[in-house]
Amino acid sequence: MLGLMKGLGYTMKNLTRKKVTYDYPNKPLPLPDRFRGIQKFYPEKCIVCNQCVNICPTDCIQLTGKKHPDPTKRGKLIDTYDINFEICILCDLCTEVCPTESIVMTNNFELAEYSRDELFKNLEWLDENDENIRKVNKV
Amino acid sequence: MAEEKGLEQLKKEAAEKAKAAAAAREKGAASAKVKEEPAEKAKPSPNQHILDKYVQEIENHLGKEILEDSYINRLSKDIPTLVAKPDTYRKVAELLKYNEQLAFDYLSELHGGDFETHMEVYVHLYSFTNQQAVALKVKIERSNLEIPSLVPLWEGANWPECETYDLLGIRFTGHPDLKRILLGEEWIGYPLRKDYEPYDVEV
Amino acid sequence: MIRTEEMLLNVGPQHPSTHGVFRLVIKIDGEIIKEATPVIGYLHRGTEKLAEDLQYTQIIPYTDRMDYLAAMTNNYVLCHAVETMAGIIAPDRAEYLRVIAMELGRIASHLVWWGTYLLDIGATSPFLYAFREREMIINMLNELSGARLTFNYMRVGGVKWDAPEGWIQKVHDFVPYMREQLEGYHQLVTGNEIFMSRVKGIGSYTKEDAINYSLSGANLRCTGVKWDLRKNEPYSIYDRFDFDIPVRQDGDAWARYHCRLEEIEESLKILEQAVEQFPQDGPILAKVPKIIKPPKGESFVRIESPRGEIGCYIASNGKKEPYRLKFRRPSFYNLQILPKLLKGENMANLITILGAIDIVLGEVDG
Numbered sequence: 236m237l238g239l240m241k242g243l244g245y246t247m248k249n250l251t252r253k254k255v256t257y258d259y260p261n262k263p264l265p266l267p268d269r270f271r272g273i274q275k276f277y278p279e280k281c282i283v284c285n286q287c288v289n290i291c292p293t294d295c296i297q298l299t300g301k302k303h304p305d306p307t308k309r310g311k312l313i314d315t316y317d318i319n320f321e322i323c324i325l326c327d328l329c330t331e332v333c334p335t336e337s338i339v340m341t342n343n344f345e346l347a348e349y350s351r352d353e354l355f356k357n358l359e360w361l362d363e364n365d366e367n368i369r370k371v372n373k374v
Numbered sequence: 375m376a377e378e379k380g381l382e383q384l385k386k387e388a389a390e391k392a393k394a395a396a397a398a399r400e401k402g403a404a405s406a407k408v409k410e411e412p413a414e415k416a417k418p419s420p421n422q423h424i425l426d427k428y429v430q431e432i433e434n435h436l437g438k439e440i441l442e443d444s445y446i447n448r449l450s451k452d453i454p455t456l457v458a459k460p461d462t463y464r465k466v467a468e469l470l471k472y473n474e475q476l477a478f479d480y481l482s483e484l485h486g487g488d489f490e491t492h493m494e495v496y497v498h499l500y501s502f503t504n505q506q507a508v509a510l511k512v513k514i515e516r517s518n519l520e521i522p523s524l525v526p527l528w529e530g531a532n533w534p535e536c537e538t539y540d541l542l543g544i545r546f547t548g549h550p551d552l553k554r555i556l557l558g559e560e561w562i563g564y565p566l567r568k569d570y571e572p573y574d575v576e577v
Numbered sequence: 578m579i580r581t582e583e584m585l586l587n588v589g590p591q592h593p594s595t596h597g598v599f600r601l602v603i604k605i606d607g608e609i610i611k612e613a614t615p616v617i618g619y620l621h622r623g624t625e626k627l628a629e630d631l632q633y634t635q636i637i638p639y640t641d642r643m644d645y646l647a648a649m650t651n652n653y654v655l656c657h658a659v660e661t662m663a664g665i666i667a668p669d670r671a672e673y674l675r676v677i678a679m680e681l682g683r684i685a686s687h688l689v690w691w692g693t694y695l696l697d698i699g700a701t702s703p704f705l706y707a708f709r710e711r712e713m714i715i716n717m718l719n720e721l722s723g724a725r726l727t728f729n730y731m732r733v734g735g736v737k738w739d740a741p742e743g744w745i746q747k748v749h750d751f752v753p754y755m756r757e758q759l760e761g762y763h764q765l766v767t768g769n770e771i772f773m774s775r776v777k778g779i780g781s782y783t784k785e786d787a788i789n790y791s792l793s794g795a796n797l798r799c800t801g802v803k804w805d806l807r808k809n810e811p812y813s814i815y816d817r818f819d820f821d822i823p824v825r826q827d828g829d830a831w832a833r834y835h836c837r838l839e840e841i842e843e844s845l846k847i848l849e850q851a852v853e854q855f856p857q858d859g860p861i862l863a864k865v866p867k868i869i870k871p872p873k874g875e876s877f878v879r880i881e882s883p884r885g886e887i888g889c890y891i892a893s894n895g896k897k898e899p900y901r902l903k904f905r906r907p908s909f910y911n912l913q914i915l916p917k918l919l920k921g922e923n924m925a926n927l928i929t930i931l932g933a934i935d936i937v938l939g940e941v942d943g
Contacts, residue, residue, distance in 0.1 A: 269738065270723050450662075481791050
């Protein structure tokens with residue numbers, strides 16, 4: 236009986252403590268800057284080096300480039316850029332290898348959709364995903 | 375326009391950097407290779423005497439030509455490694471467990487691997503009484519994938535052997551309940567084999 | 578006349594007390610379990626096969642998903658294996674960050690075990706208290722790595738991020754707080770008579786059995802084997818810390834409970850010392866080539882995870898992908914003893930025994 240009473244004492248003590256729960260859907264969840272959420276893509280920065288495609292462990296990134304319209308300039312421009320969020324695990328490796336930081340993480344993590352097809356995000360969508368962008372991307 | 379130029383510059387710089395880094399990497403790799411080789415030959419491993427003891431003990435009890443090979447695996451924290459033959463594997467394991475000098479009472483790990491020309495079973499043993507470790511390996515012909523089970527010696531080999539059977543198709547004779555533990559009995563093929571072809575490539 | 582018949586009962590694969598998708602087919606005679614057959618593999622994702630086509634850096638996020646309650650140790654075992662093979666030595670600061678992250682993970686993992694175990698055997702509130710403290714750890718690790726569970730934090734030769742501003746201080750402040758809470762836990766649960774009668778003498782096995790069945794972690798230490806790889810085969814920088822290995826003699830669920838709670842205390846000790854010794858400055862990543870190619874050969878390393886010995890075997894043919902990768906997953910080995918423990922037991926003890934082993938199904942199935 237003594238042990239039971241002691242335990243009850245602990246419970247009573249905790250009644251006066253501050254609440255620790257989040258009011259999540261009503262208030263946004265406080266997240267640290269480093270948090271890895273859905274990527275933001277800057278098409279103008281991309282040099283079509285394909286490093287993100289090569290490093291992706293789940294092969295969820297697909298991109299195509301086109302020749303620079305100005306024939307005097309070398310290099311390529313990005314044409315299409317898709318990330319399949321059905322299989323993306325937000326591991327951060329694509330942003331880690333990107334030499335121009337044209338793909339960065341944001342703090343947005345809500346990805347629920349009514350159809351799987353909607354999880355296929357293209358260049359425009361990723362470009363417009365420009366809220367809560369991570370400030371520091373490289374150490 | 376000015377901004378665009380800046381971007382252009384940035385891209386160029388990044389590309390150049392990548393090139394330079396690649397060149398540096400190649401150089402580094404080449405020099406590292408040169409350095410490594412002489413160092414390797416230099417001094418014997420601190421665990422050499424332990425390996426000698428094991429081999430001596432095995433030769434004393436089971437005779438010569440029981441082991442196919444024995445060496446110190448420098449890549450694996452200098453662990454003494456014994457390679458048994460398929461027909462002596464069980465005998466060696468028994469000795470490793472019951473001999474007082476060896477007394478490996480704890481089976482830490484058992485798994486197989488497909489090396490295309492042959493298959494291998496790798497066993498990591500530890501002795502709590504003598505505070506020593508050994509890696510026991512055995513090479514099996516791909517045409518005859520059968521090997522005695524270690525379950526009668528170490529109960530802990532039960533599931534790992536099932537897993538090896540499941541993923542590689544190595545049969546362990548004398549195992550009390552050899553089943554396809556992870557994939558289920560209906561699964562066709564052995565996925566960890568190098569020549570395995572998935573049923574549906576897309577999935 | 579009362580007559581009982583043998584009955585086949587499926588526990589799981591969807592059952593809250595199995596902590597994942599785990600099925601247990603039991604044959605019962607009245608209340609007594611005659612035979613128990615674990616059925617696993619529902620969560621098998623073929624990590625080892627997938628890894629054969631991946632570079633070492635790419636495998637790290639996959640390791641997060643095995644033992645998802647303590648992903649830092651999984652990250653570490655892979656990096657450690659590659660480092661051992663390639664002869665890479667991580668800088669001091671990185672090792673300290675790794676140890677702090679791993680020990681925080683160990684505490685978080687034991688807290689989940691403590692909470693859910695008591696939830697399983699009928700006490701609801703400990704779960705809430707445990708998750709309150711765990712949430713603090715998760716938040717800290719989130720700040721450090723950018724994810725709450727699947728950290729992908731370590732890299733071959735170091736870590737990805739340095740500690741953020743004020744983070745070390747947070748860990749420093751967490752240690753006394755956690756000690757205080759731990760005392761509260763003992764007050765809440767350990768002395769509770771109902772709890773004691775549920776776990777004392779339940780699911781006990783001998784030292785010989787534990788060794789024979791390849792158990793590790795608290796499952797081994799509860800039988801009196803003083804064995805902890807952090808002490809016995811020191812890796813990383815664990816030899817710089819002063820801590821004990823909690824051991825109990827009885828080998829029952831009660832002993833395992835104490836081992837795990839005391840391990841939290843020991844982890845706190847390590848954290849305290851690590852924070853104190855934490856180097857002011859320095860690199861967090863050794864000089865490693867961008868594409869890591871370990872030399873030809875094979876390597877097997879093992880380290881101490883919250884659940885026991887986690888090992889990593891790599892066979893390399895000098896390419897950037899491993900030829901064969903194998904993880905020794907402690908939960909997989911620990912679960913083997915379950916049929917033996919359940920035989921002849923009362924039905925009501927099933928969950929008590931299963932829970933005390935502390936399995937993570939992501940790890941059991943690989």
